[in-house]
Amino acid sequence: MNEIPxxxxxxxxxxxxxxxxxxxxxxxxxxxxxxxxxxxFMCIELMLNAxxxxxxxxxxxxxxxxxxxxxxxxxxxxxxxxxxxLAIIVxxxxxxxxxxxxxxxxxxx
Amino acid sequence: xxxxxxYFLTFITLFAALGVVFSKNxxxxxxxxxxxxxxxxxxxxxxNAQFVAAVNIIVYAGAIMVLFLFVIMFLxxxxxxxxxxxxxxLMKVAGVISGGLLLxxxxxxxxxxxxxxxxxxxxxxxxxxxxxxxxxxxxxxxxPFELVSVLFLSAMVGAVMLGKKESQQRHF
Numbered sequence: 001m002n003e004i005p006x007x008x009x010x011x012x013x014x015x016x017x018x019x020x021x022x023x024x025x026x027x028x029x030x031x032x033x034x035x036x037x038x039x040x041f042m043c044i045e046l047m048l049n050a051x052x053x054x055x056x057x058x059x060x061x062x063x064x065x066x067x068x069x070x071x072x073x074x075x076x077x078x079x080x081x082x083x084x085x086l087a088i089i090v091x092x093x094x095x096x097x098x099x100x101x102x103x104x105x106x107x108x109x
Numbered sequence: 110x111x112x113x114x115x116y117f118l119t120f121i122t123l124f125a126a127l128g129v130v131f132s133k134n135x136x137x138x139x140x141x142x143x144x145x146x147x148x149x150x151x152x153x154x155x156x157n158a159q160f161v162a163a164v165n166i167i168v169y170a171g172a173i174m175v176l177f178l179f180v181i182m183f184l185x186x187x188x189x190x191x192x193x194x195x196x197x198x199l200m201k202v203a204g205v206i207s208g209g210l211l212l213x214x215x216x217x218x219x220x221x222x223x224x225x226x227x228x229x230x231x232x233x234x235x236x237x238x239x240x241x242x243x244x245x246x247x248x249x250x251x252x253p254f255e256l257v258s259v260l261f262l263s264a265m266v267g268a269v270m271l272g273k274k275e276s277q278q279r280h281f
Contacts, residue, residue, distance in 0.1 A: 002232070002233065002234055002235070003234060004227065004229065004232050004234060005111075005155070005156065005157045005234060006110075006111040007111045007112075007114075007115055007155045007156060008156070008157075008227055009227075010111060010112050011111075011112060011115050013224045014219070014220070014222075014224065015115075017219045017222070017224075018216060018219065019119050019122075019123075021212060021215045021216060021219065022123060022212060023122065023123065023126055024215075025208050025209070025211055025212040025215070026123070026126045026127060026129075026130060026208075027126070028208050028211065029130055029204055029205055029208035029209075030129065030130035032200075032203075032204030032205075032207065032208060033130070033200065033201045033204035033205065034130065035196060036135060036186070036191065038135060038177065038180065038181060038184075038186065039129075039130075039135060039138055041177075042129055042138060042139065042142050042177060043129065043130065045142065045169075045173070046126055046129060046142070046145065049145070049146070049149055049169070052149075052161075052165075053149060053152060053153075056152075056153055056156055056158050056161050056237075057156060059158070059236070059237075060156040060157060060158055060236070060237060061227055062225075062228075063227075063228065063231065063232050063233050063234075063236055064236070065236040065237075065241055065242055065245050066245070068158055068160065068161050068236070068237055068242055069242060069245055069246055069250050071161050071164075072160075072161070072164060072242070072246070073250075073253060073257065075164060075165070075168050075169070076168075076257045076260070076261070077257075077260065078169075078173070079168055079172065079173060079261075080260050080261055080264035081264075082173050082176060082177075083176070083264045083265070083268050084264050084267050084268055084271070086176060086177070086180050086268075087267070087268040087271040087272050088271060089180065089184075090180060090183070090184070090271075090272060091271050091272070093184050098190075099184065099186065
């Protein structure tokens with residue numbers, strides 16, 4: 001019952017580091033290149049998930065449950081953030097008829 | 110066997126994440142993101158973190174993605190609206206180059222990181238189970254857990270306030 005899972009024995013922790021860094025960078029590229037506010041939001045979700053994966057991997061490899069509780073809190077905060085953020089995007093769409101962030105330049109000096 | 114499963118899930122995750130960024134139609138982006146979340150849940154199960162895997166499917170692939178898909182359908186975004194947006198090739202190239210540079214730097218830094226080894230003597234494979242995490246959540250992390258409920262309440266009230274139609278506003 002208390003045996004070490006096979007993935008922890010065979011896969012080094014470095015692979016999870018590289019994997020979640022790649023996922024995080026894909027999210028960053030999405031935020032920098034896409035112009036649609038909703039897609040930018042989805043790329044932020046990708047970055048949050050990269051961090052979640054790394055926290056879970058560290059927690060499983062070190063056999064420490066605190067990391068997985070933190071993943072739970074990150075998910076809860078992300079859910080609240082998506083709720084408010086999508087409401088803001090819908091409100092912007094109502095006023096401007098677009099979600100293109102190049103047009104949303106009202107805060108530019 | 111498990112090693113092959115790890116590489117397969119990693120490939121699916123990264124491929125679907127690239128699909129989110131580079132697909133033209135926003136609806137396909139959401140579908141790719143759902144695939145990413147499911148393969149990440151597979152990773153969590155491989156790591157013996159059942160609670161996180163279940164919550165990931167329920168919260169992300171279930172609730173959040175339905176919300177995204179609903180908003181995209183609601184605003185009627187499709188390939189045509191995507192093509193009328195202002196895009197510059199220079200910005201895309203600059204974004205991809207800076208992201209790639211960040212990846213190279215992160216890998217160069219993390220390659221030599223000292224991560225320690227698995228403690229085989231005191232290893233507990235049950236830490237990811239619901240029973241163990243629930244015990245921790247309702248004892249050590251009880252205050253943050255209650256604060257999350259206040260956060261949800263304020264987020265709900267905020268979303269309703271933002272979405273409420275004002276009298277002089279246009280109808281859809």
